[in-house]
Amino acid sequence: MLRLHYNLEKLSMGLVVGIIVAASIGGAVEIAPLFTIDETVAIPDDLRPQTPLELAGREIFIREGCYACHSQMVRHLADEIDRYGPYSLAAESAYDHPMLWGSKRTGPDLARLGGKYSDAWHVAHLINPRAVAPTSIMPAYPWLTARLDTDILSAELATLALLGVPYSEDMVANAGRDALAQSRPDSDGAANVTERYGETVAIRAFDGDTSRLTEMDALVAYLQSLGTLTRAAYETLGQEAAR
């Protein structure tokens, strides 16, 4: 063995090949099988993709680095289920490019946040967290009242559709309009949003002001959608409890 290595050290390409082989095996064994996941983890029937407004909110979530303090992955542990809700299923993030499971909980997990608080609470909290939670260490985000830019949304949906997220041509073509309509329940477009994305989509002025479409609208719409895209996690937990 030592002799062999002694000779290997004289060959730079030998070392290169050795390193590549040694460093490929683990990844191949662990990652490759996950790509059969579509067969092993069924996508629930009721799983819907995010609406354009929610997607815009998700992008703000990423832009501001909220993921650095908030996870979106309830682990399969009793205390987490008691604190946050049903543990997260792989299928729930099947359309997430990228996933936002997170690695640090400076603030609480957000996977089951949808419906937990009112829109007004979120708006007040985001503008100044210490107004609603005096000892919070979350930063304030007063600039989220800026106007939301919807120009890029169609192109974004089209890109995600290419990657396999089930956005129809209709959804792609109307992304900008749907984003606006989701925050204006009285507008003509509101019915289209329900028709395209389903009854479970919340349609309202998330920042409390129907006259302007703001980044706050998008972010709060996103936060309120967390954990509501499918009921699968609740059903799975229910079944386990029944057994």
Next chain:
Amino acid sequence: MIRSLSIPERQVALALSVALALLGLAMAAAARHGAMAVHGAMAMALGLALLFALGGALYDPDAPADRARRYYDEPTRFGIVMTLCWALIGMGVGVWVAALLYWPEATPPWPATSFGRLRPVHTTSVIFGFGGNALIATSFHVLQRTSRARLADAISPWMVLIGFNLFCAWAVTGYLMGSTQSKEYAEAEWYADIWLVVIWVTYFVLYLRTLARRAEPHIYVANWYYMAFILVVAMLHIVNNIALPVSLAGAKSFTIWAGVQDAMVQWWYGHNAVAFFLTAGFLGMLYYFLPVRSGRPIWSYRLSIVSFWGIVFFYIWVGSHHLHYTALPYWVQTLGMTFSVMLLVPSWASAGNAIATLNGAWHKVRDDATLRFMFVAAVFYGLSTFEGSFLAIRPVNSLSHYTDWTVGHVHSGTLGWVAMIIFGAIYTLVPQLWGRETMAWPRAVEWHFWLAVTGTLIYVVSMWNAGITQGLMWRTYDANGALSYSFLQSVQAMAPYYLLRTIGGALFLTGAVICALNCRATMRAASEGATATDRPLAPQPAE
């Protein structure tokens, strides 16, 4: 730096600068606004600056005729200066974000200075800016000395260093503008990622071409580690960053990976960024500078072979220990845990080999703060790998995951191991490459050493306490079977630890500032002759 190039090389460099400026112009013109436009403008400005510098010196005296028989140290000198600059930026931001967690009201009301945007600025500046420049600079030095050959050409080292620093600057300014992929340690957007691939291929080709010119039959062990670092980082970077841009004229892209696959790919990348960036490369550094500084050969050649292949093979399996109890399939978690525990063997073999090398040189460790930096680095390497293997055990991870215990582990590795070995290498190289006997202020090295050790200990111990407290508070039930503490109570409990951590970090940063000033004083005092001509090729003493 331009004088070390021959006149034809200056012309090639001029052409490359024009190409860079044009690339920047094209990016800025296509994007028109947003992060990509700013980045285009940055590239254009850099291209133009290089263009003027080269143009002004194009017909200065030619490079010395005998340079092929000398080492090429100018790139290493530049890399060391960049290492120090990024150290100050990265650690400065680190202390600032640490303070924000204690005192969130201090956040100015501008988007760019918010915690979520500054945190990746910290991680990228320290890992890639500070760590990456140190790796590249020392790898050029070690490669030449152990091969007794000059770098294969004079242009590609500059492409690697300047291009890599442009990547870091793009990444960091991108986050400030809100442009990020959100993948931890791979936040930079698609065009920066493609740019890094080009730089990395240049680096690898330069490495192989220089090795091909070596005057020693054997490739010294430090080079194996540097090669593993370059190769595997390329592999990880490419796979994890495959993304579809929304438009070629904008920064935004979507990774092609989704959900659980994305999580696995991300942590396969993430952990092996730790393994091959923060560990393998730095072991290369250790295996060269520790023997050189202590004047003792590596304790066991056999052990170095075993630990090298052990590390390369085992590390790749362990990424899934970042995903215990999540929606990742159970068998993958189990594999990750098992290999993490096995990984302790090659890790401790390396640490032990390094410490045993010091046998017979303990009096030097006592007297020489530079060697002591390296010794402490090896000790912390041993400690943090032990801690890592422990944290990877599923039930332990159920407590530690998501808490500050992870942050404590991270900084025992990065402050205790990575930063300490870098400082050791810098204090060895700076006097040597600037033609001086010692650092300008030898006593200041001693000060730096104690500040760094104290700072690290305060940081790590306070985070252990913070993490364990947090983990326990989250899972404690009262007599009625209800959770005892609200989340906010656990946040409040962190305050004293966050304050302590900020103090520890500030001590560490103070040490780094002293180091930078000391280096500057040493560089200023360098005689003109010491940096103008390269050193002749000579047998190297490390083996």
